[in-house]
Amino acid sequence: MWSPAGPDLVVHADNAEFLPTLPDRAFTMVYIDPPFNTGRAQRRQEITTVRSAEGDRIGFSGQRYETIKGALHRYDDAFSDYWAFLEPRLIEAWRLLAEDGTLYLHLDYREVHYAKVMLDAIFGRDCFLNEIVWAYDYGARARRRWPTKHDNILVYVKDPERYHFDSDEVDREPYMAPGLVTAEKRERGKLPTDVWWHTIVSPTGREKTGYPTQKPEGLVRRMVAASSRPGDWVLDFFAGSGTLGAVAQRLGRRFVCVDENPQAVEVMAGRLPSARVVRG
Structure with missing residues (x-):
């Protein structure tokens, strides 16, 4: 079904069934944003x-x-056994990554600590690169605890000696204390740290698809730009609204986006019209 010489793909399938059909080491980057196991339905x-x-x-x-x-x-x-659900898919992610490849696993505070232990076992602790904190300021205001306004993104590499990372391709940020740096540095901006301040998808913006849990393109663009090259293949097997595909197209990468939700596939088919849609 998939070929490195073939078209970009949007695949309607259970990822547990589809991923084993893909060849080893086919993707330079894998980004996944699985359900967070909140225990409730999202609407x-x-x-x-x-x-x-x-x-x-x-x-x-x-x-x-x-x-x-x-x-x-x-x-x-909501899953009765969340980790039995996620572990085999993370093992597949490791198999599918090229030797210079990188995994970005997007979770929140409920499960990220367990995921870190699991990925240490699958990839090896020496393959842990970063924990990125995506901080935003939107949503409900808690009154009996500190409001939770961030997600966590765990970054693991296939080989700590060979992974691809190009900081020159990443968008720059303003210095928080511009008076303490030279005019040249102020003009260029600084490389983002492992804390990313980025707004959510605007409810009235052009990016909005209406799909729940849609992530902003600016967030995913940093990952794709840093951890892949033009022409490389990237993969998202919890693709949702297809943000990885949209970013990959603009940056000249090839992509495979997989989701078993028919609504997600319809959204992606409209958002990524040049991709081939495969329905399992």
Whole structure:
């Protein structure tokens, strides 16, 4: 089904069944954003507005708008045995990575500590590269604890002596104390650290697909730019809205995006029209 000389792919399949069909060491980068095991179903309603004198919303300058509800996207985020579910898929990720390849595993505070132990066993502790903290400021405000406003991204490499990392390809950030550096450094900006301050996908922005858990392209772009080269193949087997594919296209990488949710595949088919859609 997959060939390094073939087209980019969007695959509708159970990843546990599809991944074994792919050859060893085929991908320079794997990014996965699996369900976080929150114990609840995730829902996201698409909403658009049109101007109407009888509208139910009032906008700028008193103009009235009518709310039109679109598709309701939902997926289950609860597993009776989460680690029995995830471990074989992480073993497949290790197999599929090239010798210079890198895995980015995106989780949150509920499971990341267990994942670190598991990946140490699968990859080896010397293959741990980073824990990236994605910090944002959006959502509910807790009053009886510190509000949780970050996700965790574990970064492991296949071979700690051979992995690809090109910091020159990564977008730069402003210095937090620009007065302490030279004008040349201020102009260029600094390489991001392992804490990434980046907003979520704007509810009204062009990037928005309406799919729950969609991640911003700017976040994934850093990973793809640093850990792959133009023409390399990258893989996401919990692809959701297809952010990895969208970023890979813009950066000249090849991609395979896999998801078993038919709504995710429909979103990706619209977002990635040049990809071949394969339905299992």
